[in-house]
Every structure is written in C-alpha cells, then in structure tokens.
Amino acid sequence: MSGGMLYGGDEIGALVFDPGHHSLRVGYAQEDTPKAEIPAVVGVAPDDVKLEPEVKPEDGNVATNQPSYKYYIDTAYLHTPRPNMELHNYMKDGMIENWDLFEKILDYSYEKIIQSESQYHPVLFSESPWNQRQKREKLTEIMFEKYKVPAFFLVKNAALAAFANGRATALVIDSGATHTSAVPVLDGYVISNAVVKSPLGGDYLVLRAREMLEAAGIDLTPASLIASKDVIRDKDKPRFVKKKLSFQTTNSWMSYMIKKTVQDFQQTVLQVAENPYDERQVANIPSVHYEFPTGYHQDFGPERFKLAEGLFDHAMLGAGYIAATSAGMCDVDIRPALYSSVVVTGGNSLVQGFSDRLSRDLSSRSPGSMRLKMIAANGTVERRFGAWVGGSILASIGTFQQMWVSIQEYQEGGKSQIDRKCP
Amino acid sequence: MADVRDIMELERPPTPEITRESILGADKVKKRISTGPKVPKRPEGMHREVYALLYNDTKDAPPLFPTDSIRNNGYKQTKIKLGMRKPRKWAWIPFTNPARTDNATFYHWRRPSDEPKEYPFAKFNKKVDLPSYTDVEYQQHLKCDGWTKEETDHLIDLAQRFDLRFIIMADRYDTEKYSKRSVEDLKDRFYKICGILAKLSGEKKIYTYDAEHERRRKEQLKKLQERKPEQIEEEQFLLGELKKIEARKKERERKTQDLQKLISQADNQNETPRKIDKKLPKKKIANPSRPSRVDTNHILQVIETAGIKFPDYKNSGVSLRSQRMKLPTNLGQKKSKGIEQILQELGLELNPTPTEEVCLHFNELRSDIVLLMEIKAALSTCEFELQSLRHQYEALNPGKTLTIPPQLLSGNSESEIKVASGEIIDVVGSPGTPSNT
Numbered sequence: 001m002s003g004g005m006l007y008g009g010d011e012i013g014a015l016v017f018d019p020g021h022h023s024l025r026v027g028y029a030q031e032d033t034p035k036a037e038i039p040a041v042v043g044v045a046p047d048d049v050k051l052e053p054e055v056k057p058e059d060g061n062v063a064t065n066q067p068s069y070k071y072y073i074d075t076a077y078l079h080t081p082r083p084n085m086e087l088h089n090y091m092k093d094g095m096i097e098n099w100d101l102f103e104k105i106l107d108y109s110y111e112k113i114i115q116s117e118s119q120y121h122p123v124l125f126s127e128s129p130w131n132q133r134q135k136r137e138k139l140t141e142i143m144f145e146k147y148k149v150p151a152f153f154l155v156k157n158a159a160l161a162a163f164a165n166g167r168a169t170a171l172v173i174d175s176g177a178t179h180t181s182a183v184p185v186l187d188g189y190v191i192s193n194a195v196v197k198s199p200l201g202g203d204y205l206v207l208r209a210r211e212m213l214e215a216a217g218i219d220l221t222p223a224s225l226i227a228s229k230d231v232i233r234d235k236d237k238p239r240f241v242k243k244k245l246s247f248q249t250t251n252s253w254m255s256y257m258i259k260k261t262v263q264d265f266q267q268t269v270l271q272v273a274e275n276p277y278d279e280r281q282v283a284n285i286p287s288v289h290y291e292f293p294t295g296y297h298q299d300f301g302p303e304r305f306k307l308a309e310g311l312f313d314h315a316m317l318g319a320g321y322i323a324a325t326s327a328g329m330c331d332v333d334i335r336p337a338l339y340s341s342v343v344v345t346g347g348n349s350l351v352q353g354f355s356d357r358l359s360r361d362l363s364s365r366s367p368g369s370m371r372l373k374m375i376a377a378n379g380t381v382e383r384r385f386g387a388w389v390g391g392s393i394l395a396s397i398g399t400f401q402q403m404w405v406s407i408q409e410y411q412e413g414g415k416s417q418i419d420r421k422c423p
Numbered sequence: 424m425a426d427v428r429d430i431m432e433l434e435r436p437p438t439p440e441i442t443r444e445s446i447l448g449a450d451k452v453k454k455r456i457s458t459g460p461k462v463p464k465r466p467e468g469m470h471r472e473v474y475a476l477l478y479n480d481t482k483d484a485p486p487l488f489p490t491d492s493i494r495n496n497g498y499k500q501t502k503i504k505l506g507m508r509k510p511r512k513w514a515w516i517p518f519t520n521p522a523r524t525d526n527a528t529f530y531h532w533r534r535p536s537d538e539p540k541e542y543p544f545a546k547f548n549k550k551v552d553l554p555s556y557t558d559v560e561y562q563q564h565l566k567c568d569g570w571t572k573e574e575t576d577h578l579i580d581l582a583q584r585f586d587l588r589f590i591i592m593a594d595r596y597d598t599e600k601y602s603k604r605s606v607e608d609l610k611d612r613f614y615k616i617c618g619i620l621a622k623l624s625g626e627k628k629i630y631t632y633d634a635e636h637e638r639r640r641k642e643q644l645k646k647l648q649e650r651k652p653e654q655i656e657e658e659q660f661l662l663g664e665l666k667k668i669e670a671r672k673k674e675r676e677r678k679t680q681d682l683q684k685l686i687s688q689a690d691n692q693n694e695t696p697r698k699i700d701k702k703l704p705k706k707k708i709a710n711p712s713r714p715s716r717v718d719t720n721h722i723l724q725v726i727e728t729a730g731i732k733f734p735d736y737k738n739s740g741v742s743l744r745s746q747r748m749k750l751p752t753n754l755g756q757k758k759s760k761g762i763e764q765i766l767q768e769l770g771l772e773l774n775p776t777p778t779e780e781v782c783l784h785f786n787e788l789r790s791d792i793v794l795l796m797e798i799k800a801a802l803s804t805c806e807f808e809l810q811s812l813r814h815q816y817e818a819l820n821p822g823k824t825l826t827i828p829p830q831l832l833s834g835n836s837e838s839e840i841k842v843a844s845g846e847i848i849d850v851v852g853s854p855g856t857p858s859n860t
C-alpha cells in the first residue's frame with residue numbers, strides 16, 4: 001500500500017512481460033522501464049562442439065535443459081560467432097510460435113533478470129490484438145503449470161500502449177519490427193474486428209536498406225567479425241582485418257548480424273519526408289554521414305528519404321492508410337474519440353519524421369470535420385516500451401488486483417477461462 | 424586594530440618576553456587576551472578579506488531569538504531529534520481482496536502497525552444491474568422472432584462481461600454460432616427485454632429504444648462526418664453568407680427604427696411648439712418667468728413613452744426564456760423598487776417560472792405598473808401645479824378665490840392615493856420636485 005489510496009496504486013510484486021518480434025521486454029510492475037530487453041532470437045548449437053577458449057560461456061548464461069543442445073540468449077552471447085550456432089526467432093506474426101525456445105527465454109529471464117522465483121510473482125503478459133485462443137491458453141498453461149505463478153493476466157499490447165499514454169480510448173498505431181498495426185481501443189477494450197495491419201515495419205526498412213547498400217557495393221561485414229580496421233577517407237575502399245575463425249559461421253547467424261548492422265544504419269540515417277517523396281524537394285535537406293563497421297564511410301542524401309518512404313507510399317499498406325481504414329471500420333459514434341487520440345508507439349515509429357508524416361497522411365484521409373490529435377511520447381524509451389510501460393502501470397493499480405486469474409481459479413476452471421477473464 | 428596593522432603590514436607587538444610576572448600572572452595575561460577580540464594569526468598568503476570572513480564569530484550580531492541550545496550547554500550536546508523515534512516498519516504482508524471470489528492471496532507492502540482493514544480498492548468493484556429471467560418467463564414473455572433463448576443468453580452474458588459497452592459486445596459477438604448483429608440490433612433486443620421485465624415487475628416508467636431512429640441518426644452522423652473538404656468549405660461559405668445577410672437585415676432594422684424615432688420626435692417637436700404657441704402669449708402676459716409650463720409638457724412627453732421597453736430577444740440566437748423577464752438596466756432603481764412593491768402588494772412572485780405565457784403577461788403587467796406609476800407621478804405634478812397656480816392667483820388677487828372645476832381635481836384619485844400609500848407616494852411625488860424651482 002505504499003502508493004496509498006491517493007494515487008490508486010498498489011504494488012504486489014508483479015512482473016510484466018512484453019514479447020515482440022524484435023525483443024522481449026521484462027521487468028517489475030511499477031517501474032518505469034523494463035529491467036531488460038532481450039532479443040527475440042535464441043541461438044541453438046549442438047552441445048558437443050568444442051568451444052574456443054575466448055568465447056567460453058559462463059555456466060549460468062547457458063541453459064542446458066536438453067542434453068544435446070546449448071541455448072544462447074541475450075545480445076552478448078548472440079553476437080559472438082560460434083560454430084554451428086543457428087539463430088531462431090520464436091515469434092511469428094506477432095504471436096509466440098516456438099514454445100520450447102520461448103520457455104528458454106523465460107527461464108533466462110527469471111534466472112538472470114528477475115533473479116527471483118516465479119512462484120512469488122503474479123505475471124502480466126502483453127499479446128498482439130489478433131492472438132489466437134489456443135495460444136493464449138497455451139501460455140496460460142505454461143505459466144501456471146511450469147512456472148507456478150500465483151496469478152496471471154493477458155492484455156492486448158495496443159490497450160497497454162494506450163494506457164501508457166494516459167488514454168483508455170485511442171487509435172493505437174503500433175509500428176514494430178515485422179508489422180505496423182492500427183488498433184482501435186475503446187475503454188481499454190480492443191475492437192478486434194477493426195484491427196488493420198500491414199507487414200511494413202522495421203524489418204521491411206532493413207530489407208530495403210540492405211538491398212540498396214548491397215547494390216551500392218558496400219561491405220556489410222558485422223563488427224563482431226572485424227579484428228581491426230584502418231581510418232580511411234570518405235568513400236575510400238575499406239581496409240580492415242577479419243577475425244580468424246577456425247569454423248564457418250552459420251547462415252542464420254550471419255544474416256542476423258548483417259541485419260543488426262543494417263538496423264543501426266537504418267536507425268541513424270533514415271528519415272521520413274514530410275510530404276510524399278519528391279526527389280527535388282529532398283535534395284536540399286542536409287545529408288547524414290555514416291560509418292560502417294568496416295570503416296567505410298560516406299554521406300547519405302536522398303536515399304535516406306527514399307528508403308523510409310516505403311512505410312507510407314504504399315497504396316493499401318501505408319501507415320496513414322491503415323489508420324484511416326481502421327477508424328472507418330468503427331462505429332461512427334466513437335470515431336471522433338479515436339481521431340482525437342491517435343497514439344503512436346512501437347520502436348519503428350522512432351524513424352525520424354514518422355509521426356509528422358503519419359499525422360499529415362491521416363489528416364488528409366480523415367473526414368474533414370474531424371479533430372485529429374496525435375499522441376506520441378517524446379522519449380525513445382517510452383516509445384519502444386510503450387506496451388510494457390502500460391503493463392507496468394496496469395499491474396500496479398489497486399483496482400486491477402481483482403482482475404488476475406489466480407492459480408486457484410486456474411486449478412478450478414482450467415485454462416479455457418482465460419478467454420473470458422482477459423478480454 | 425589588528426586589521427589595520429595587517430593592512431599597513433606593521434609588525435605585531437612581539438610575543439611578550441618570558442618574565443617572572445608573565446609566568447606568575449599567567450592567569451591575568453590569559454584573561455586579558457580572551458576579553459579583547461581574539462585574533463588568531465592570519466595564515467601566510469591568505470587574503471585579508473577571506474580571513475575576515477572566517478573569523479568574525481565574536482563580532483556577530485546578537486541572535487534575534489533567544490536560543491535554548493546555547494544556554495543549555497551550547498550546540499555540542501544537543502542532538503537533533505529527528506531520529507529519536509523508531510521508524511515504523513513496513514512488511515510484505517499477504518492480503519485478500521473481497522472483490523475477488525476466489526480468496527486468492529497477494530502480497531503488498533504495508534505497515535504491520537496499521538490494523539488490517541478491508542482491501543481499500545475493493546469498494547470500486549461495481550457491477551451493472553442486468554435483467555435476469557427464468558425459463559418460464561422467457562417462454563411466456565420474451566420470445567421474439569429471430570432470437571433464440573441461447574442467443575439472448577449470450578447477449579446478456581456479453582452485457583455483463585463488458586458492462587453494457589454495446590460496441591464491444593457487437594465486436595465480440597459469437598459470429599460462429601450466431602449471425603452478425605449490429606449495435607442497434609443488440610441494443611434493441613436488450614432494451615426490449617429490460618422493458619418487458621420492468622413492466623412485469625410493475626414498474627411505471629418504461630424506457631423504449633428506437634432502433635430505427637438510431638440507425639437513421641448514425642446514417643446522418645456518418646454523412647456529416649464524411650463530408651468532403653469541398654463540401655465543408657461550401658458549408659462554411661454559406662454560413663458566412665448567412666451571417667452577412669443577417670447583419671444586413673439588422674442594419675436595415677436599426678435604420679428603420681432610427682427613422683421612426685426621428686419621425687416621432689419630429690411629431691413631438693411639431694406639437695410642442697404649437698402648444699407653446701397657443702399658450703405662451705397668455706402666459707407671457709400673466710407671468711413671463713414661469714418655468715413650470717415646459718415641465719408639464721415634458722411630463723406629458725414622458726408618459727407617451729411610458730411602460731417598460733423589454734429588449735427584443737428574437738434575433739440574438741439561443742437564450743433562456745427567463746432572460747426575457749429581466750428588467751432593462753436603464754429602468755432605474757426607483758422604478759424597479761416600485762414594481763417590486765406593487766408586486767408584493769398584489770401577492771405575486773417576483774420571479775415567476777418563465778413559461779411563454781407567464782413571460783408575456785408578467786412583462787405586460789410590469790410595463791403597466793410602470794405606466795401607472797408614471798401617470799400617477801404626472802397627475803400629482805399637475806395637481807401640484809394647479810394648486811400653486813391657485814395660490815399665485817390668490818396672492819395676486821387678494822380676496823378672490825379660484826375655484827378649480829371639480830373635473831380637474833383628481834376627486835377619484837383620492838381612493839388611489841389611499842391604495843398607493845406609503846413609499847409609492849414617494850415615488851409619485853418625486854417627479855414633482857423640479858416644479859419647485
């Protein structure tokens with residue numbers, strides 16, 4: 001009762017998990033940022049491989065549940081090249097797909113991040129608005145049966161992002177790694193029939209950027225494979241020495257690492273133009289200098305805008321279009337409320353100029369008499385962890401404590417009640 | 424002094440030589456040093472000003488407040504009492520939440536010293552009241568074409584789960600089992616059930632829901648919302664034009680009013696000179712310096728415009744009807760007091776409920792009251808005038824008496840004066856004052 005009635009808060013030691021394609025966010029409720037952001041990728045390597053001394057993992061960080069495989073989790077372990085280590089993403093289409101790998105991540109979270117036993121902490125999970133019933137039940141089952149959590153709850157991540165921005169009713173535009181979605185939330189409930197999503201997210205930008213860079217002949221060797229490099233002049237051929245590895249890195253590892261490299265490029269360089277892309281208009285905007293891990297560096301001008309334009313120029317999948325479509329599918333009575341709080345969240349919305357352009361596109365598509373208000377948190381943390389922060393708030397509100405599905409209820413009613421109890 | 428010496432960089436008095444006296448009278452010497460301003464040596468290289476800042480304890484102004492701590496052995500031994508009480512403990516304590524049906528225990532931080540109360544947030548656990556019906560009731564009263572009992576149950580269940588948020592209910596409707604239904608369909612069925620059940624339980628006031636009307640309203644709203652920018656522009660343009668037209672209309676009305684005023688003024692002016700023309704010659708002979716003649720005319724003029732002119736509210740948009748009963752501000756306190764007085768005498772409310780009719784009559788009544796007051800005032804002025812004329816006449820023609828024809832005297836006014844006694848006489852009498860001059 002530390003918060004007391006005054007703030008309506010009551011912290012009960014709950015944990016908040018926000019699984020995404022890019023990463024899993026984990027932490028304690030009532031804190032303002034997650035304790036850790038763990039990449040949604042697990043490295044799997046046969047256990048019998050003789051490891052080189054320099055990359056020997058400490059015992060704790062490697063889950064060795066299955067005798068024949070080792071699992072590598074979290075950035076530092078993933079980025080180290082290892083023989084035969086294949087990387088797998090356990091997410092698909094915004095939902096958890098590979099439960100075995102996901103459990104590895106959960107084990108790791110409890111052991112290394114939370115450092116406390118799961119049976120003491122109620123757990124709040126976020127989920128995508130289109131999560132399937134059997135997946136919700138499966139997760140419920142795992143949490144109660146395997147982790148013996150005292151209580152569990154599932155909330156749609158769009159609703160959580162709306163809460164984090166102080167809204168219970170909002171049109172949430174969430175641009176993540178694999179998709180951008182427009183989700184209407186009314187009084188904390190997602191209107192599931194009006195959810196619209198497009199596969200244009202951060203990964204799409206990375207893909208296009210990679211194509212462009214490779215076409216330009218730029219070497220994308222990731223930093224973890226480079227032993228040393230020389231300082232060179234602008235646009236000179238890079239001079240660097242690769243690390244000597246006694247083994248061949250796997251394709252999945254290599255493409256993940258290249259993705260990471262391009263992601264950095266994308267995050268620093270790309271910008272969405274204010275208006276639909278126009279070569280001449282954009283030519284006047286100062287270019288951005290970027291140096292690749294190889295030491296190669298150059299200025300990027302119009303390409304910055306051309307690449308980012310992909311998020312908006314698509315006739316049916318642009319962010320402005322899906323937002324307007326989603327609002328248009330809702331009851332006319334609530335449309336004004338939705339338009340007057342358009343919440344922008346997700347890591348990919350941090351691409352420079354994203355919310356300005358979205359605002360422009362949406363206002364040109366929205367009914368003329370509608371008042372449009374964009375709500376985009378300023379801080380990068382709030383934007384990337386919007387759903388987590390919302391969960392952190394929700395799970396530490398006094399009146400929420402009656403909502404949990406407790407282990408007693410689970411034991412009596414089984415996993416199927418999750419659909420009723422977590423709308 | 425030491426300071427000055429410092430500034431001048433003069434030598435300090437050398438340390439006293441060790442003599443017998445100095446050793447024996449050590450006490451005395453020490454005392455002398457301690458009574459005078461104690462000046463420790465300034466360290467080499469330290470600026471004089473900085474040093475002065477450091478060592479000015481004894482030169483301090485005396486404290487403004489008497490402090491206990493100094494008298495009771497100085498600051499040294501008094502401890503700050505902040506930490507005296509033991510802090511109350513917080514503990515990770517289990518609690519149950521009466522808002523839950525499963526008696527699950529959770530833990531939170533609480534002071535063990537606070538006696539356990541009911542979970543404070545449980546009281547926010549509010550549920551909507553929903554209609555419930557038995558099988559028999561359903562069969563007898565609630566059957567409806569197009570709705571099975573199962574589907575109706577589903578509807579009620581959704582209403583309970585989503586606290587009557589019909590938009591969410593329509594969104595989560597089980598479309599696998601039942602066909603899709605619109606928000607209006609759901610509301611229609613739900614409120615019909617509520618109505619039937621309310622009637623059964625003998626309630627008088629039954630609310631009805633007009634689904635058709637709602638559908639039409641939404642259709643309209645949709646059209647309104649989906650206007651194209653050009654349409655909105657056009658609408659704005661038309662609204663602007665309308666405003667202009669109205670402004671012009673007002674302007675015209677104002678002008679005609681002005682014109683009418685001018686005409687009536689001109690009429691008055693035409694009349695007054697005529698009256699004066701007619702009467703003046705006689706008066707001038709009789710008493711050329713009599714000012715009261717004009718006053719009478721003035722009073723007559725006042726009576727012509729008497730009553731209350733209530734402002735016209737027709738064109739000024741939306742307003743409360745009670746606004747129309749407001750007395751115009753230029754009425755003056757005397758008159759409004761008088762109105763109040765008479766209303767009270769008549770036993771009427773000062774602020775009746777402003778229905779259309781009441782408004783009209785009330786305003787007319789008050790207008791008449793004012794008119795009455797003005798007429799009375801004019802009458803009494805005239806009477807006064809008459810009397811004073813009589814006196815003048817009698818003074819000028821001693822011995823003669825002027826008999827005023829009885830029709831000029833307000834014989835019937837006596838009864839009125841009786842009615843309008845008290846303060847009204849004051850009101851009535853006041854306009855007569857100028858005739859004293």
Ligand SMILES: Nc1ncnc2c1ncn2[C@@H]1O[C@H](COP(=O)(O)OP(=O)(O)O)[C@@H](O)[C@H]1O
Nearest residue numbers: 020021022023176177202267346347348350351
């Ligand atoms: N500062 C940034 N600028 C541009 N893009 C960013 C930034 N930070 C993260 N991203 C992108 O956001 C995406 C991850 O967003 P996130 O909301 O975490 O996705 P998910 O919910 O699917 O895990 C990644 O594609 C990443 O490249």
Ligand SMILES: [Mg+2]
Nearest residue numbers: 020157176346
């Ligand atoms: Mg996300």
